[in-house]
Amino acid sequence: MRQVGYTRVSTADKDAQLQLDALVDAGVQKRDVFEDVTSRSKNAIERPVMTKLLEYAEAGDTVIVWRIDRLGRSLIDVLNTVELLRGRGIRVRSLSGGIDPTTSTGRLMLHMLATLAEYERELIVERVNAGIAAARESGTRFGRPPVSPDIIDEKLAIVADARDRGRTAAEAAALVGWS
Incomplete structure (x- = not known):
């Protein structure tokens, strides 16, 4: 019976250190922590690190998360992940809120917190x-700035000249800032 930790942040520029520290303080060995950086569009089962955790964890183990919403990006995803783990005999424990999904009160709290987390994401x-x-409405333009066809023609001429002089396509493209 092991304690297995799971952290998740949605982008690489966010830091999971707070989550990791909380898990280690709770007694999870650092080697047993699975750290996920993933897009919000992926369900838990589609995340590569969650898949590894599911392969690693065994019946009797406890998956510990800092907050229950780290298990999924929506109410349905959190609940499905908890049920998937419970179905495999793996307990789930949340450090924030002390949620224990093995009890009826814990399941009620799980549903309430997951609903609030989803509400918060929708507000954001x-x-x-x-x-x-x-x-x-105030005139801000999004996306790449428009490029004049004359500038494109100039760059194409530079690239063509460089190619005629024996440069590779990559070298010629680099001259004008293209990949």
């Missing part, structure tokens, strides 16, 4: 979308 998405809409 709404705020971001409102900010983008306001920026567009």
Whole structure:
């Protein structure tokens, strides 16, 4: 019966150190912590590190997370992940809130916290979308800046000349800042 830790951040520029420290403080060996960096669009079962955790953890083990919402990006995903683990005889423990899904009270708390986490994410998405809409209305342009056809023609001429002089396509492209 091992304690297996799981951390998740949504982008590489975010740091899971807070989660890792909490898991180690709770007694999880650092070698038994699975650290995931993944896009919000992936369900738990589609995440490569979660897949490794599922292969590693055995019946009787306990998967410990800092917060229950680290197990999924939506209410359904969190609940499916907990049920998947429980179905394999693997216990789940959340350090924040002390949720124990083996009890009816723990399952109630799990549902409530997962619902609140999903609500919070939806509010963030709404705020971001409102900010983008306001920026567009005020004239902000998104995406690559428009490029003049004359500039493209100049760069193509430079590339063609470099190729005629024996440079490779990669070398010629690099002259004008292209890959």
